[in-house]
Amino acid sequence: MSENLINTPTAVTPDDFLPASAEEKQSLEFMRPSVSFWKDGFNRLRKNKVAMVSFWVIVVVMFFAFAVPSFYPYKYAQQIRGSERLAPMQYSVTEKAAMANGEKVFPHILGTDKLGRDYAIRVMMGSRVSIVVGLVATVIVLIIGSIYGSIAAYFGGWTDLIMMRIVDIIYTVPDILLIVLMSFALKAPLAALATQPGFKWVNTLGVNLISIFIVFALLYWVSMARIVRGQILQLKEQEYVTAARALGASNRRIIKKHLLTNMIGTLIVTTTLQIPSAIFTESFLSFLGLGVAVPMPSLGSLASDAISGLQTYPYLLFAPSILISLIILSFNLLGDGLRDAFDPKLKN
């Protein structure tokens, strides 16, 4: 305070109140354009080669999973008579005859399975199922976890205590056991629901798929809720929250506008890393025969089906196995890259 008094001129002249000259304005200009949080993060992400390669791998896999099947000449449930169990790029007798007649036959790039279904399209559809499960389950986890966590953290006290005890209990529940159990137990009620008018969509999605989502909604949000709560406990002590409250902002607005937006970086990273874990779980269930319903393929069920013919048709195993590993690996690496890019603590 005393230093300030010495430095401040005591007499104020009328010159002090003149508008600033162009020269003076110049000094206020920025040395370089301000870089927003997003821009900064993405710049760093772009420099991370591993993360970018993973990102493009995911893009390519998604293209094959979502776009290619719509114009692919075979359908995933279509059984071609006489083309059972073809090796990759092999043609059946009828197809060879058709080709001799000058017709064009699209090659079975990955061969066909024992029912004469083109394997390439099945692998693509399987990737689609896996990715969709990963994304939807993650969105569910994100929504429930962040709402639950922010409510617990924001209100604190008894609310927090009780809510976090519930989280503790769910956290210690052996999840895979319950997932397996639930996907089994929910099958009948969901199948019954599917016969009701207005619930036809249950059948199109498949009962098992829905029970996987329900399980995720019930069990998997807890770690997300913990992370969100921890973040908010930090953030809510910040001055701008006090300022917002002083201005009369509602609780809802403060959570949405001030707390959630400030922790979006952490949320993105946790969400990205949640996707591979959901894909992992789905493939695990499908492999055990508790996943998606036939004829819908999933990478897990394709690998599971391939085991029985491992000695004679090993190529059926490799495509889904490599693909599922590649998808999980890419999401993991991309998540790591995002964390490096968006974590302010790791900056520079």
Next chain:
Amino acid sequence: MGKYILKRVLFGVLTLFIVATLTFVLMQQVPGGPFVAEKSISAAAMQAMREKYGLDKPVIVQYWNYMKNALHGDFGLSLKERGRTVAEIISTKFPVSARIGGISIVLALCLGIPLGCVAALHRGKTADNIIIVFSTMGIAVPSFVICTVLMYFFGVELGWLPTYGLTSWKNYIMPVMALSFYPTAYIARQMRSSMLDVLGQDYMRTAKAKGLSETKILYKHALRNAILPIITYVGPLIAYTLTGSFVVEKVFTIPGLGGEFVSSILNQDYMVIMGTTIFLAALIIFMNVVVDIGYTIADPRIKLR
């Protein structure tokens, strides 16, 4: 300390109770009851069966009876394997799973910890890079992929190892490899980062300044501190190994509890499902409590709440 242990144990019991209740409720959702699958069964016989198993009573009474019996170690009779109690099935199948799981856990710890240390001590060098690639891959590859790929190469192509059963020591190699792959990678990764953390600490410099030998610094100061976070992972590791055994035992047709759990679900033998779920859950919860308490004892810095 005593208060903390008591609290953890109470929480464990509460969790187990919730899991058991949830399991019971879920099993009630399965329609038709356990005897519908039996084809030639008269209405009277059905009624007698229901009475015998106490299924004619209200759900709440059934729940009370089941819980009471379960506490006494009686999980009822298997519905598919006539005359065998669930407790019997568990006691014959669990040792098989425990043996494979135990070997896998020990292997994962014995491989993962040194790998992580080597990576941290040679940071940025070739050894580190190789271990990083291994651990990144190991975390991404699902256990069923490892199982099937191992089976294809060692069992089918090369024919070195038997692909099913559990008769000789050779049978253990592939299941143990498949089960310990992920945990080894995970532990190596954790160990590397915690070792790097420890190596940067001030007391490491102090130890060096005191003139301690490299080996002494490594074993007395670095390793001891770096290994602590790994202890916390042992609980989840046990849970992982148990659930991992679902896949491994199915692929290699091993007569263990994991395979039994899966086949009981596919067979809709719901007494076995309930029994194994509660048993496995109790095991996982118990091990978690033990590991947590062990961790707080091992690390004096942790405040007990």
